[in-house]
Amino acid sequence: MKAVIAQGGGPTAVVNASLFGAADELARTLPGSAMLWGARDGIEGVLAERWFDLRRPDADFWQRIREAPGAALGSCRKMLSREEAARAVEVLRRIEARYFFYIGGNDSMDTALKMQEAAAAMNYEMFVAGIPKTIDNDLPHTDHCPGFGSAARYFAQSAVDLGMDIRALPTPVSILEVMGRNAGWLTAATMAARENADDAPHLIYVPEAPLSAGRFLADVEAAYRRRGWVVVAVSEGVRDEMGRGWGERKGAAADGFGHALPGDAAAMLAALLTSELRLRARSEKPGLCGRASALLASNVDRREAEAVARFAVSRAAEGSAGFMAAIVREPSRRYAVHYEAVPLSGVANVERKLPLEYLAASHNDIAGSYRDYVEPLLGGPLRRYARLDSEAMAGSDS
């Protein structure tokens, strides 16, 4: 008998904590004779029968894997057809795999669902479970997604740092591009960078609200008049009022899921400021670095990434199948969570966008209520810095 684990979609800083959690829990739960395999490069590795033996690494090595960014098993972007799902289950049946755990986001949950359905149609008893993972935080029926808190911490800290830099300099405008094609959760998290009213970022734009050129220019000009420097945070997928992405480039290739490859929205918007307002503006786009930095990861996120995977294994071992492990936030004042199983059928292909209630009425900022949502996920306060202020201003005496 075997259990198989795979990782799908874009990696996160803590996706290997989930891999470790699942592997370790399986080793403790399954009989010692059971084999524990990792599929190489996600579902592609199942189809191609390329495996890691996850019982081989020793405890020390697992401790190091657990902390590594990137997907240790390799990953893929693949939209599985029903035929491919049947083929994948056929492979798993042949190697006598009874458990399949897929660590991933929306598309991976669709894959997991199709495999569970294919197994049922083939009358093969297999327990398929999804383990959530996405910096986009756009899976439904879970309070949040492992990987999000760490990326949120990275971008919020970057906004703090960038604010310290830009406020000191007469390059007056910087636009920080944050990952997120359709959902603004991560961009919204930069609001946690603010301690005082004057702090960066001063404007935040997410894909959930259209952003016209005129609106953007007016917002930045007003913010610039107020303080003389402006830091803007924008989602890479921010769109204009026609629904066209600001970062869409002619000839950009689509990825394996048929998504356009966005990016450079911030650069486009900076160029607009320069040409229309004659404001020196620049853009920063940490991009993938923002999801790959284990050094700036959130310890809460890391802990939950492991725990949610352990939960998925224990529920599958108890006989549950066709579910995704979800994080449920307790209503208590002090941050606490528990885990539940939600049906894959309710998760697959559903994209949970940032609710409009979290947008400021002006649509150029995030509502204060979002802070209560996001701050506990950052794993402790951001690093803040002192500034010389008017108290240290010398008198006009000479």
Added chain:
Amino acid sequence: MKAVIAQGGGPTAVVNASLFGAADELARTLPGSAMLWGARDGIEGVLAERWFDLRRPDADFWQRIREAPGAALGSCRKMLSREEAARAVEVLRRIEARYFFYIGGNDSMDTALKMQEAAAAMNYEMFVAGIPKTIDNDLPHTDHCPGFGSAARYFAQSAVDLGMDIRALPTPVSILEVMGRNAGWLTAATMAARENADDAPHLIYVPEAPLSAGRFLADVEAAYRRRGWVVVAVSEGVRDEMGRGWGERKGAAADGFGHALPGDAAAMLAALLTSELRLRARSEKPGLCGRASALLASNVDRREAEAVARFAVSRAAEGSAGFMAAIVREPSRRYAVHYEAVPLSGVANVERKLPLEYLAASHNDIAGSYRDYVEPLLGGPLRRYARLDSEAMAGSDS
């Protein structure tokens, strides 16, 4: 009697360690009756007579300022004319300032030199000293520049992280854009990310060597064929064989020194890969975040940033003038430095580019000898991560 400190040009993660070092050393060196002022926003603050009283913050507050990114006094980009230099000295004479310390890069050293010359022409005895600061590492007559080591650490660590992410995914190419308009020191530092031959970055391009489209496409294609994934590091100022910057945008505004504002070279190159090779490629541009991250700063850099400023003060207090404090590396095997004074006249307006001997003969990589130069400046090893490798590959048994 007064001493005045100012900060010019782009901030670094450790420029306030220099501010602290200079202020603290002055407080210990000058008579208790001497005033210690900071000019707000660099030389602009001298001309406009806007000051901080640097004796006001207490020791605790100074400890916090010392660790903050950004320029605590504010900074400016301004090319000072001879007339303005005379006006600035006139202001300093009026407030009885005998010492002027300018923490900055090439342009700031030019300002310091002009002020020293203006003071001499006016027969006003004033001791002007430059304290080096630039992530570009392009000041001559110093082994390296404070601020460089921290930015180098940030970008090298980002290259490690990015490699972990990209190698796991079928988005096969990522181009990491590194700050540096004319000098490739910082981009070259990403070579320190490599531990094994397979590690990122696989190609490194600096402004010192022209990069044609044909050459770039051939290099990336070859690297891609070899491993199936490629991480490229490019300087923001990388140029084609006609000398035209890859990142030059039509209508980009110039900054106060008349430099064009570059950026987006990586995005342009990624678009080229997509259109010409049909390779899905993306770009990451941490930009200013790379010089503003105190969390990822180099402790060696931080220590030297403070020490070089203390040296400048002590030499000025002994009667030296018209010099920049420089870092001299000892020929010993174990990394060690001492400080020397070099004439401002030999520093101002001289840009030290990356010597061609540090480029690989192929001009698409950095020579191994550069590692000996750069690694000690990073302040300890980068964070490395484990990977599942062929040892954990399962057999073909089923």
